[in-house]
Structures are given as C-alpha cells and as structure tokens.
Amino acid sequence: MSHARSEEAFQSAQVLMPGGVNSPARACRSVGAEPVFIASAQGPILTDLDGAEYIDYVGAFGPMILGHGHPGVLAAVEEQLQLGMTYGAPTTGETELAQAIVDATPGIERLRLVNSGTEATMSALRVARGFTGREKVIKMAGCYHGHADFLLVKAGSGALTLGSPDSAGVTAGTAQDTLVAPHNDLAAVESLFSSHPGEIAAVILEPVVGNMGVVPPVDGYLQGLRELTAKHGALLVFDEVMTGFRVDRASAQGRYGVTPDLTCLGKVIGGGLPVGAYGGRGDVMAAVAPEGGVYQAGTNSGNPLSVAAGLATLRVLASEPIHERLEVLGARLQRGLESAIADAGRVGCVQRVGSMITLFFTEGPVRCLDDIPSSAVEQFGVFWRAMREHGVYLPPSQYEAWFISAAHDEEIIDKTVEIARRALAS
Numbered sequence: 295m296s297h298a299r300s301e302e303a304f305q306s307a308q309v310l311m312p313g314g315v316n317s318p319a320r321a322c323r324s325v326g327a328e329p330v331f332i333a334s335a336q337g338p339i340l341t342d343l344d345g346a347e348y349i350d351y352v353g354a355f356g357p358m359i360l361g362h363g364h365p366g367v368l369a370a371v372e373e374q375l376q377l378g379m380t381y382g383a384p385t386t387g388e389t390e391l392a393q394a395i396v397d398a399t400p401g402i403e404r405l406r407l408v409n410s411g412t413e414a415t416m417s418a419l420r421v422a423r424g425f426t427g428r429e430k431v432i433k434m435a436g437c438y439h440g441h442a443d444f445l446l447v448k449a450g451s452g453a454l455t456l457g458s459p460d461s462a463g464v465t466a467g468t469a470q471d472t473l474v475a476p477h478n479d480l481a482a483v484e485s486l487f488s489s490h491p492g493e494i495a496a497v498i499l500e501p502v503v504g505n506m507g508v509v510p511p512v513d514g515y516l517q518g519l520r521e522l523t524a525k526h527g528a529l530l531v532f533d534e535v536m537t538g539f540r541v542d543r544a545s546a547q548g549r550y551g552v553t554p555d556l557t558c559l560g561k562v563i564g565g566g567l568p569v570g571a572y573g574g575r576g577d578v579m580a581a582v583a584p585e586g587g588v589y590q591a592g593t594n595s596g597n598p599l600s601v602a603a604g605l606a607t608l609r610v611l612a613s614e615p616i617h618e619r620l621e622v623l624g625a626r627l628q629r630g631l632e633s634a635i636a637d638a639g640r641v642g643c644v645q646r647v648g649s650m651i652t653l654f655f656t657e658g659p660v661r662c663l664d665d666i667p668s669s670a671v672e673q674f675g676v677f678w679r680a681m682r683e684h685g686v687y688l689p690p691s692q693y694e695a696w697f698i699s700a701a702h703d704e705e706i707i708d709k710t711v712e713i714a715r716r717a718l719a720s
C-alpha cells in the first residue's frame with residue numbers, strides 16, 4: 295500500500311509544526327515509522343489520505359468508546375450546532391452532563407467541566423493543595439496526568455518514549471513539590487508519608503494505568519492508598535481521564551470499589567470533542583471560586599458542542615449494555631492474542647481491563663514501569679509496523695493502551711487476531 299499522499303502531507307506539516315504533529319505520540323517515532331494522515335473514520339475503521347483502511351484500536355487515544363460517527367452523537371452535535379457554538383453563559387446542558395456524571399460516579403458529588411484532561415488534573419491538585427493547605431503531591435512513576443509542569447515528573451505515555459521523562463522547561467522549584475513512588479508499591483508511598491509528615495496534600499494515580507500500557511492495580515493497592523491518605527489527612531485523587539466511563543459505567547472506582555476524594559475525567563465524557571472534568575466530595579469542591587478561594591476558569595469550559603457530544607455518549611452508555619459487550623470483545627481479543635503469541639513461540643503477555651488492552655513483549659506480569667524491558671519496546675515497534683501495513687492501527691507505542699469500541703464486533707476482532715498471528719510469526 296502506497297503512503298504517497300501521507301508522506302507529502304507529513305513533509306508540509308513538519309515545516310510548520312514540531313515533528314509535524316500537534317501531540318508528540320502521533321508522530322510515530324517510538325515505533326520507527328512516519329504517521330499516516332487520516333481522511334475519515336466510521337465505526338471501527340479509519341481511512342487514510344491514500345485510501346487505505348485500518349481497524350482502529352487508537353480510538354482517538356480513548357474518547358471513541360462508541361466508535362466513530364455514532365448516529366446519536368452526531369445528531370446531538372448537529373442539533374446544538376444550529377443553536378450556537380458557545381455563549382460564555384451557563385446552559386442547562388452543563389447541568390445535565392454534571393448530573394449524568396454524578397449519578398454514575400461514586401466519588402463525585404459536585405464537579406467542574408474544563409477543556410482537557412490536563413486542565414482537570416492541574417485544577418484538581420490545586421484544589422487539593424488549597425483545601426489541605428499543604429504543598430506536596432505524590433505521583434507514581436509511569437502514570438501520565440497531562441502536561442502541567444509539576445506532573446511531568448516521571449510521566450508515562452508519550453513522555454516516556456521521548457527518552458526524557460522529565461521535560462525540559464520544568465523548573466527544579468516546581469518539580470521539588472512532586473514526590474514519585476514506583477507504581478503498585480504501597481510501602482513506597484507509606485515511606486514518603488513518613489519522611490514528609492504533614493506536607494502531602496494528595497496522592498494522584500491512574501487507578502488502572504493506561505499510560506505505561508495497561509497495568510491493573512495489584513490486590514489491596516487502591517484500598518491501601520485509600521487508608522493511607524485518610525490516615526495522613528491527604529486527599530486521594532483518581533485520574534480517570536482514560537478509565538472514566540471506559541472500564542465500567544461507574545469508572546475504575548466503581549469497578550474496584552474504592553472511592554477517591556477527587557476524580558479527574560476527560561476523553562469519553564466529551565464523546566470526541568475537547569473536554570475534561572474534575573470533581574469529588576462536596577466539602578472539597580466548595581473550595582473552588584466563586585464559593586471558595588481556589589481559582590479556576592475557562593473561556594470554553596462547558597462548551598455546548600462538547601457537552602452535547604458527551605451527554606449523548608453517556609446516555610448510550612447508561613441505557614445499553616455496552617460495557618458487557620466490550621468485556622466479551624476484550625476477552626476474545628485477549629484469548630486470540632495469547633494463543634497467537636504461544637503458537638509463534640514468542641515471549642509476551644496480554645494485560646486487559648475491560649476494553650483497554652496491551653500486548654507487552656515481556657513475560658510479565660507488568661506491575662510497574664521497571665517491568666518493561668527496552669527489548670519489549672523494540673519488538674513492539676516491529677510488530678506495530680507489520681500490523682499497520684496489514685490494516686490494523688494500534689497506538690504507536692509499547693506504553694499505550696489499545697481501545698476496543700462498541701462498533702467493533704467478533705469478525706473484526708478475529709481478523710485482527712489473524713493479522714497479529716502473521717505479524718508475530720514473521
């Protein structure tokens with residue numbers, strides 16, 4: 295398949311934008327490839343500029359849980375479009391979306407809508423600091439929480455594959471308030487609390503990590519963090535920007551039965567348009583201006599188009615057995631990949647929670663960043679290129695989750711496994 299048009303488009307883009315992209319992972323450098331440019335998407339299929347079709351497991355890095363072009367979501371956006379794009383004044387849609395989120399999410403009593411996951415985590419931790427009067431936060435190595443300065447310390451996702459987990463431009467002063475523990479290691483968090491008594495405002499993590507590839511919490515980890523934070527007067531913040539409404543209708547906190555003080559959302563709740571949200575305990579959220587002294591604002595916060603797309607998406611998730619279906623499809627893909635690995639005599643493990651799945655080229659289990667050897671990253675690049683060449687579009691890094699949508703079906707999953715068989719054998 296020729297990529298001539300994509301190659302030409304990439305040349306022009308590289309002149310104008312660093313790496314030719316507006317978000318680094320899209321440049322495909324960590325898998326040793328150049329990006330294809332996408333012309334359109336429908337259901338589970340992406341079509342590139344040269345007319346090639348791909349089964350999509352990127353899902354726009356998480357939002358597209360219903361697949362591309364869901365008729366209900368399109369209709370909601372089209373209807374809002376006729377009424378105006380944005381007003382800078384409140385709308386009832388915002389209240390409806392807030393209600394839908396509160397109804398589904400155990401840890402959210404009140405919330406704020408923002409424009410991205412980055413804004414959600416940045417704002418949630420500002421609130422945690424304002425509420426507790428403390429300055430330090432604990433994060434886990436390999437968890438990604440967007441690109442706010444103080445969270446770009448040992449961050450996951452695209453920040454990992456740049457080879458510089460700590461971004462240039464982040465000051466030492468900012469970074470010193472971020473304490474880092476290895477993931478899935480309760481004792482490490484406990485010792486940070488002991489060595490910084492009364493200083494830690496919050497612990498933030500991805501309850502199911504997607505940004506080092508899919509890494510579930512080990513037994514008792516989330517519960518242990520809940521108890522530790524409560525004991526030390528710190529807030530527990532779940533970054534569910536990826537897992538929110540993805541791994542369960544009640545998000546990871548519902549799936550694992552552990553309720554955080556604050557929750558960050560994004561991706562799925564925008565139905566494909568830009569959005570984020572943070573919320574939690576009523577007493578904590580009362581710290582936000584104009585009720586309290588923690589400032590946070592946004593020209594496009596609660597944008598009517600994003601709200602319409604998000605609300606339409608959440609209504610489908612609330613009324614149809616989508617998560618049950620995704621569990622079945624996820625299990626089928628997992629079994630298929632595991633048998634393909636075994637039959638090819640390769641070393642690999644498949645980790646999955648619901649419709650988030652990663653094939654790691656290591657024996658596993660992968661519980662933290664150090665469990666992923668550099669050989670896995672190299673093998674993943676070879677595998678990724680073969681998959682794309684044969685029509686399967688995976689997230690372009692070993693450190694990413696693949697996403698299954700409700701528009702995928704058994705036939706598409708089986709076709710994916712067949713292509714993976716060939717890629718693994720070669």
Ligand SMILES: *Cc1c(COP(=O)(O)O)cnc(C)c1O
Binds near residue numbers: 412413415441505536
């Ligand atoms: C994607 C993501 C973010 C950042 O969201 P943006 O909308 O890209 O700013 C934060 N946290 C997690 C867990 C994410 O997956």
